Amino acid sequence: MNPFNSFSIKNKLIAIILTVTFLTTGIGFALVVINEINHMKEDLIEKSNLTAKMMGEYCVAPIVFNDVDGIQEILKKINSLPNVITASVYDVNGALMTSYRKNDDLKIHEMLKQNVKATFKGDYLHFHRSIDNNGENIGTIGLFVSTTQMEKEIYSSIQTMLLLLACLITLSYFLATSFQKIISKPINSLRMVTKSISSSVDYSIRATKTTNDEIGGLYDDFNDLIEQIQFQQEAKDKAEEKLREHSVNLENEVQKRTIDLSKQMEEVEQLNQAMLNLMEDQRITNETLSTTSHQLRETNKELEAFAYSVSHDLRAPLRAIDGFAEMLFEDYGEKLDAEGQHQIDVIQQSARSMGALIDGLLKFSRLGRKGLHYSRIEMFDLVKDVLEQIKLTSSGIKIDLRMTDLLPANGDRTLIKEVLANLLSNAVKYSKQDDSIPITIGSRTEKTENVYFVKDNGVGFDMKYVDKLFKVFQRLHKPADYEGTGIGLALVQRIIYRHGGRVWAEGIVNEGATFYFTLPKEKDA
Amino acid sequence: MKRLRTTFKTVAILLFLVQLQTSFAEKNEQLVKAIFLEKFTQFIDWPSESTIEDSSSPFILGVIGKNPFGTNLEDIYSSQKIKNRKVEIRYLSNIEEIEACHLLFIGKAKKDIISQIISYTRDKSILTVSDSKGNAKRGVCINFYQDGEKIRFEINQTAVQISGFKMSYKLLKLARIVKPVKSEL
Numbered sequence: 152m153n154p155f156n157s158f159s160i161k162n163k164l165i166a167i168i169l170t171v172t173f174l175t176t177g178i179g180f181a182l183v184v185i186n187e188i189n190h191m192k193e194d195l196i197e198k199s200n201l202t203a204k205m206m207g208e209y210c211v212a213p214i215v216f217n218d219v220d221g222i223q224e225i226l227k228k229i230n231s232l233p234n235v236i237t238a239s240v241y242d243v244n245g246a247l248m249t250s251y252r253k254n255d256d257l258k259i260h261e262m263l264k265q266n267v268k269a270t271f272k273g274d275y276l277h278f279h280r281s282i283d284n285n286g287e288n289i290g291t292i293g294l295f296v297s298t299t300q301m302e303k304e305i306y307s308s309i310q311t312m313l314l315l316l317a318c319l320i321t322l323s324y325f326l327a328t329s330f331q332k333i334i335s336k337p338i339n340s341l342r343m344v345t346k347s348i349s350s351s352v353d354y355s356i357r358a359t360k361t362t363n364d365e366i367g368g369l370y371d372d373f374n375d376l377i378e379q380i381q382f383q384q385e386a387k388d389k390a391e392e393k394l395r396e397h398s399v400n401l402e403n404e405v406q407k408r409t410i411d412l413s414k415q416m417e418e419v420e421q422l423n424q425a426m427l428n429l430m431e432d433q434r435i436t437n438e439t440l441s442t443t444s445h446q447l448r449e450t451n452k453e454l455e456a457f458a459y460s461v462s463h464d465l466r467a468p469l470r471a472i473d474g475f476a477e478m479l480f481e482d483y484g485e486k487l488d489a490e491g492q493h494q495i496d497v498i499q500q501s502a503r504s505m506g507a508l509i510d511g512l513l514k515f516s517r518l519g520r521k522g523l524h525y526s527r528i529e530m531f532d533l534v535k536d537v538l539e540q541i542k543l544t545s546s547g548i549k550i551d552l553r554m555t556d557l558l559p560a561n562g563d564r565t566l567i568k569e570v571l572a573n574l575l576s577n578a579v580k581y582s583k584q585d586d587s588i589p590i591t592i593g594s595r596t597e598k599t600e601n602v603y604f605v606k607d608n609g610v611g612f613d614m615k616y617v618d619k620l621f622k623v624f625q626r627l628h629k630p631a632d633y634e635g636t637g638i639g640l641a642l643v644q645r646i647i648y649r650h651g652g653r654v655w656a657e658g659i660v661n662e663g664a665t666f667y668f669t670l671p672k673e674k675d676a
Numbered sequence: 677m678k679r680l681r682t683t684f685k686t687v688a689i690l691l692f693l694v695q696l697q698t699s700f701a702e703k704n705e706q707l708v709k710a711i712f713l714e715k716f717t718q719f720i721d722w723p724s725e726s727t728i729e730d731s732s733s734p735f736i737l738g739v740i741g742k743n744p745f746g747t748n749l750e751d752i753y754s755s756q757k758i759k760n761r762k763v764e765i766r767y768l769s770n771i772e773e774i775e776a777c778h779l780l781f782i783g784k785a786k787k788d789i790i791s792q793i794i795s796y797t798r799d800k801s802i803l804t805v806s807d808s809k810g811n812a813k814r815g816v817c818i819n820f821y822q823d824g825e826k827i828r829f830e831i832n833q834t835a836v837q838i839s840g841f842k843m844s845y846k847l848l849k850l851a852r853i854v855k856p857v858k859s860e861l
Contacts (some may be wrong), residue, residue: 212846215715220826221850284718 161335168327180312203280227253237295354381458516462509474503511638527543530557549587573639574605581609606665612658710748719847723840734764741783782806812854
């Protein structure tokens, strides 16, 4: 970078002024000195010319009369001229006639060529002038003039000029130092204003204009600029304030949310813990359950085996009781009065009833062990078969069967028949013995299973006791009113469960009951 | 033209001989004096009313008294012009003949004759030259004299002025002045 650029404006101005002053004055002085040197030279030539002319005039007569001594006498007159060192006179042909030297060391110079009048050579001026007499050239006078004096004068003149130049430069330095303030002061004060604005960040500060020149214009421009900046700064400050508020709000919000979130996290954690505990509990429960279930299964098996053997063993004495009661009635019935005969009849009936109970228990207990034999069942046909059997066992009953097309089912035909037989016989049993019994049988299909129902208009039941319906030996009605073993619905439930279905019932007292069961669709055999 | 060239040659030879025989002063002396006559005229202006103004007329060089030059004058001035005019050399015997002369060389003669001549030429614009000691004092304008080996001349400034001549200071500087004119200033 130009080192001049790092100067302050003050120094730049001073430097410029000094440079201009130095250059102009220096050039001026140099021209003056050159001019003076030229003048001095011309002056010296002129003086030499006069000397030569005068001496030449004096020499005319001696030359004409060929008086060398006379010439010599005249040439000696240069003794009164300090600058003239030698003087010589040549004849018309240019041959030296005589010469006079102040200093013998000096050589006599040869005559200059024609038309060269004067020449500066070394410390001397060689000067020649023709000597005329009445317009006729009769010879030449030559002078050897020392220029030392002139040089001294030139040096002294240069010294004076340099001294003057130094004085002027000094003067102009002081003037420049005081005048530069006119320009640098407003700039510096503008700079101070700029500094104070930038350090205090106070854009309300304004520069006070003092001049009407370009710098004054700069002040105006600067003030305009600062005003714009101030305006923008204020807008920016407002925006920042808003932003800060927003950010504070946002922070609060975030903090709140974070707290909420951590709370939620804690809750989730707690929930997780709870769930883990729960799972642990469940695992334990499951373990217990599986143990229990295993034990239960074992107990069940034992129970079934027990029930089977009991039932089986109970049948033999029952048959004996029934058979002997029969034989007693046949052999000795005539000997007995009506009361005795009736008592035998009661014995027989009770024995048969107990046999039916034992059959039911056998079926029920067998169900736990038997495998299922799946096949496609046309429910419509199956219902018809069951109704035929019911009509056979209970004579004089009219059934008003309302049956839509039943969906075919997939299951163990024997067991499903047992289900239908139980439900239908129940419907008949608990209906009022009017002229015909209305029974509705229907089905509908759902996602994974088919739903079947059997509806009657019988005595119905109180929904309070719906839980008891499907339990063994649980009866909602007195055995005196309705005969039955109390095993039927429990059997139904057991069969349907084994098929993977569900059983439930809806009922209203004295208005009827509806029994539902479901069977899974397309269950592989 | 041939004659002119021959004359030049003769002059040149003569000058050469003169220069060679400087020791033979006597002959040489007369030649130098003859030459000097013309040189004097270079520094002297004749009064305007004199006949010298007529450039077509010759410059009349008169010799009165004993002629010391021999044929020197003829040798020199047959070709050399004086005041840019042809030179007519007259050897005079009567004082009356002097009047036409522009320059009069006064040879050796009796003192009374010389006085006569001087008084005759005194107020006339006739430049008088002689080579006898004391003549200048007597009133001859220019008078040769011997200074060692050198031929010098003395000038009677008063006589020159009376005759109406304007004589250059250059010539006066070289000469020994007799009866100088006192400066009025």
